[in-house]
Amino acid sequence: MALIGNLKDIKLPSLIQLNCMEHNVAKLTIERVGKFGFVYFEDGQVTHAEYDPYIGEEAVYRLLGLLEGKFKIENDVKPPVRTIETNWSNLLLEGMHKLDHSQDEVENRYFKLFERLLTIKGILSVSLHSQDGVCIDRTEQTDPAKKDPNVAFIMLQAKKLSKTLSLNPPDFVGIFSGQYKYFIARYNEHFLLLQMDKKVKSDVVIPLIQQAIGV
Amino acid sequence: MIDRWLSEITNVPGVKGVFIASGRGVILQNDKLKISKKDLEDIALRALRISALFTEKDENVSEIEFFWKKLFILCRISNNILLVTLCQSPKILPLLRITINVSLSHLLQEKKIIKMARNHATDKTLVLRKGKFEEDELNLLANL
Numbered sequence: 001m002a003l004i005g006n007l008k009d010i011k012l013p014s015l016i017q018l019n020c021m022e023h024n025v026a027k028l029t030i031e032r033v034g035k036f037g038f039v040y041f042e043d044g045q046v047t048h049a050e051y052d053p054y055i056g057e058e059a060v061y062r063l064l065g066l067l068e069g070k071f072k073i074e075n076d077v078k079p080p081v082r083t084i085e086t087n088w089s090n091l092l093l094e095g096m097h098k099l100d101h102s103q104d105e106v107e108n109r110y111f112k113l114f115e116r117l118l119t120i121k122g123i124l125s126v127s128l129h130s131q132d133g134v135c136i137d138r139t140e141q142t143d144p145a146k147k148d149p150n151v152a153f154i155m156l157q158a159k160k161l162s163k164t165l166s167l168n169p170p171d172f173v174g175i176f177s178g179q180y181k182y183f184i185a186r187y188n189e190h191f192l193l194l195q196m197d198k199k200v201k202s203d204v205v206i207p208l209i210q211q212a213i214g215v
Numbered sequence: 216m217i218d219r220w221l222s223e224i225t226n227v228p229g230v231k232g233v234f235i236a237s238g239r240g241v242i243l244q245n246d247k248l249k250i251s252k253k254d255l256e257d258i259a260l261r262a263l264r265i266s267a268l269f270t271e272k273d274e275n276v277s278e279i280e281f282f283w284k285k286l287f288i289l290c291r292i293s294n295n296i297l298l299v300t301l302c303q304s305p306k307i308l309p310l311l312r313i314t315i316n317v318s319l320s321h322l323l324q325e326k327k328i329i330k331m332a333r334n335h336a337t338d339k340t341l342v343l344r345k346g347k348f349e350e351d352e353l354n355l356l357a358n359l
Binding site: 132133147149150152153154156157158160161162164165167168170171172173174175176177178201202203206 | 250264268272276277278279281282284286288308309352
């Protein structure tokens with residue numbers, strides 16, 4: 001019988017540790033937003049992994065970065081090929097080291113961007129959101145109890161509106177709501193949400209934001 | 216008289232046109248925009264959906280702006296009425312805002328507008344639950 005769960009509840013290092021220590025012959029399948037990853041276990045080691053387009057150790061390192069995703073472990077499934085020779089504990093240590101390092105780089109990059117944006121008068125807080133609606137990083141909130149607007153949905157509506165007018169998606173969307181003004185800007189493949197004082201004037205602040213994000 | 220107040224807005228240099236829609240996205244009047252009624256309804260619906268996201272959180276949206284390099288859209292929402300203005304550049308915003316404020320306050324006193332606003336009064340969040348949604352929209356709405 002297959003063991004089914006979510007990486008939110010049991011992290012990948014624990015699953016690897018468990019299968020290796022138990023000397024299981026097994027296949028671990030991970031599914032995250034339609035993308036699949038596979039890790040095979042045999043003789044107390046991780047012997048093969050795939051996570052498109054990665055194969056072998058690199059696939060394991062990438063999978064270690066997933067904080068959530070459905071998983072399934074099927075016993076007695078042998079690997080189609082052996083691509084990993086590294087001991088499982090060394091593999092995990094290296095993976096965690098790489099993950100820490102990449103997270104530091106990402107955090108520093110966004111920290112500098114946020115810092116630049118916060119120097120603009122009237123900007124109260126900044127957050128970065130993915131296209132699938134996940135908040136990637138943020139500065140301290142002015143009102144921690146207040147939930148961010150669904151930035152990805154807003155920008156999707158803006159994109160569809162643009163399509164109606166045969167235009168590219170807009171560079172910025174501004175929304176006046178209650179005591180704040182929200183500004184959403186495209187930033188690479190993500191969206192920046194800027195919470196601002198309601199008195200901020202769009203035509204004044206836009207060139208400053210463009211300068212800060214390097215557009 | 217509705218025409219008069221809309222033309223006050225379209226007379227601002229750089230304004231391409233303006234239209235009024237109800238809280239359900241039905242187009243009441245269009246001035247100078249050479250866009251099909253179906254497309255105007257689509258624009259209105261997108262703006263109303265964005266507004267509805269905030270209504271769900273007990274926040275009221277009064278204005279939504281969309282910026283492109285060569286186009287600027289300003290949507291004003293007031294008393295179940297949506298006033299959408301398309302113009303070439305946000306540089307005319309200060310003058311445009313004053314004109315829209317004056318025109319909108321007069322438009323909201325027009326009997327035809329009052330009647331439509333009353334007839335089309337609805338739960339503002341209905342646009343997030345009813346109507347055609349594509350799969351990508353439904354996925355993001357599931358995160359609400």
